[in-house]
Amino acid sequence: MDYKEINGCENKKNPNEKKSNLKRIGIGILIVVLTNFITFTIALRMPLKGTVRISESKYDEISKFSKMFIVKQNIEMFYDGKIDENKLIDGAIKGIANSVNDPYTVYMDKDEYKEFSTYTEGDYVGLGIRVGVKDNKIVIIAPFEDSPAKKAGIISGDIIEKVDGKQVLGKDLDKAISMMKGEKNTYVVLTINRQNTEKIDIKVKRDVIPLITVSGEMLDDKIGYIQISTFAENTGSQFQEEVNRLNKKGMTGLILDLRQNPGGWLTQSIEITSKFVEKGKTIVSTIDKNKNKEEFKSKGGELIGIPLVVLIDGGTASASEIFSGAIRDYELGTLVGEKTFGKGIVQSVLDKKRFGFGDGTALKVTTSKYYTPNGENIHHKGIKPNIEVKYPKDLLKKTYSRETDPQFKKALEIMKEKMK
Structure with missing residues (x-):
């Protein structure tokens, strides 16, 4: 059974008890600090002599910021399932970057940044394609010569609609690229929209792509x-x-x-x-x-x-x-x-x-x-x-x-x- 807390009575057998408690204490302190900060900002908005007012927009911004931590705390307290702390935080950061609706503005976690660096500096395992974004669609700019993508029949102008059955749009560009990479000799299936006339599934075998440019x-x-x-x-x-x-x-x-x-x-x-x-x-x-x-x-x-x-x-x-x-x-x-x-x-x-x-x-x-x-x-x-x-x-x-x-x-x- 997963570790859980009910009315403050803890399962003493769980080895992560101390670590979990410290996390909750840390979050609790953070929430208290933020709550006090918001209370202070409310006081600043009151029309008292000698006080400085804070704008409505700034107050709303601070309130939403605190809401993010409250949501995180509630998920940890009540969500009945496995939680990955790093993914939880990375997801929140990615959401901020994605909200600008620019497919080229993205937050990259450690694995994604490592892949990005390899893509521009050395060899990598993937399909050997260059992609861009038009009208929120992922478009094949070009397959490399002698690449797995080229050999599989992928051509310039193809639109990638799905990767292994999961729909992807322009805003998901980096996610789609990450999904197309993987271990050598494994396969990925791309659902392609070709010239807006036909949709085809193309199975491509991943291989090492040397960056001889x-x-x-x-x-x-x-x-x-x-x-x-x-x-x-x-x-x-x-x-x-x-x-x-x-x-x-x-x-x-x-x-x-x-x-x-x-x-x-x-x-x-x-x-x-x-x-x-x-x-x-x-x-x-x-x-x-x-x-x-x-x-x-x-x-x-x-x-x-x-x-x-x-x-x-x-x-x-x-x-x-x-x-x-x-x-x-x-x-x-x-x-x-x-x-x-x-x-x-x-x-x-x-x-x-x-x-x-x-x-x-x-x-x-x-x-x-x-x-x-x-x-x-x-x-x-x-x-x-x-x-x-x-x-x-x-x-x-x-x-x-x-x-x-x-x-x-x-x-x-x-x-x-x-x-x-």
């Missing part, structure tokens, strides 16, 4: 081709290594493929964009809620002036849109493909002690909007290509081949014209 090769006529899948912590160095390798082979023009790139670290985007933009020019600027503006300037690089074509599509988002916006605004290259995703906001990860953390948890919060060099915020608007080329949807269901890729073929045609 940059790949490249030399094409004909000294044209280099580089693909960046995401802007992870080491993408800048990987990009430089690839540029060095292609330069040794005689690269004089570059096709940069940012299709299906969902973004990532702002710092890495700026580092790579700097290689194409003259030193001192603004790559991107951010403005926060207090109207504080920060400009990120180019450091300059060895690719300034190189003939450039950039491939973009609906999966090109966030940090990759920062790159595309700078190239467009300074007319440094030709954008080919389809309009980008349209994510013009910046998130910061607060995990240090000065933010009240330092215990392995973190808060990822939207802190500012970003603007292209011409002052445009592209949130929910995206960036239009200089030359629009649609990718046929029927090709998405087939094995990829450059021979049938109209966007790549157009980019190659334009590059050859540039190099004449």
Whole structure:
């Protein structure tokens, strides 16, 4: 039988008795303190000579704050079931973060933050997909090449409605990502809404997903081709290594493929964009809620002036849109493909002690909007290509081949014209 208290008579055999009593005493003291504080604030509201009044809104805020602790105490006293103290507290904190209705603002507990850090810094076990949120729906931006998701038939534009039978919405983004990760060689079932015409269940086997974010090769006529899948912590160095390798082979023009790139670290985007933009020019600027503006300037690089074509599509988002916006605004290259995703906001990860953390948890919060060099915020608007080329949807269901890729073929045609 579970330990319980009735009329103050305790079960002396329970080994957690002392610990439980101390918890209740601590909560009791906290409630008393809060109650006294509220009583004091009521006194402040009374129209007595020489007193300071507290506003109605502030009083209501304090009352609700105390209500949270009272609810917790009542659950512990009366709920007939197992209670996990950590989950109880984490749930309350998550509720505060979720209440702003921003799918990119989330509180991460220790496990979730560990997964998030792995996702941006190293390998992880999952499905190999990039996702975003549109109209409170979780949308597949892109599956990785050779990933479990790609092999299972998941394609860009698919909407995830359920994970293992549990419905998920845009506001549940981080929860859904966590559910899709797990142990290697285990399975997860995604219920997919494809093009609003059919719903299908796809069973995917989890595997290790290596974060190799940059790949490249030399094409004909000294044209280099580089693909960046995401802007992870080491993408800048990987990009430089690839540029060095292609330069040794005689690269004089570059096709940069940012299709299906969902973004990532702002710092890495700026580092790579700097290689194409003259030193001192603004790559991107951010403005926060207090109207504080920060400009990120180019450091300059060895690719300034190189003939450039950039491939973009609906999966090109966030940090990759920062790159595309700078190239467009300074007319440094030709954008080919389809309009980008349209994510013009910046998130910061607060995990240090000065933010009240330092215990392995973190808060990822939207802190500012970003603007292209011409002052445009592209949130929910995206960036239009200089030359629009649609990718046929029927090709998405087939094995990829450059021979049938109209966007790549157009980019190659334009590059050859540039190099004449």
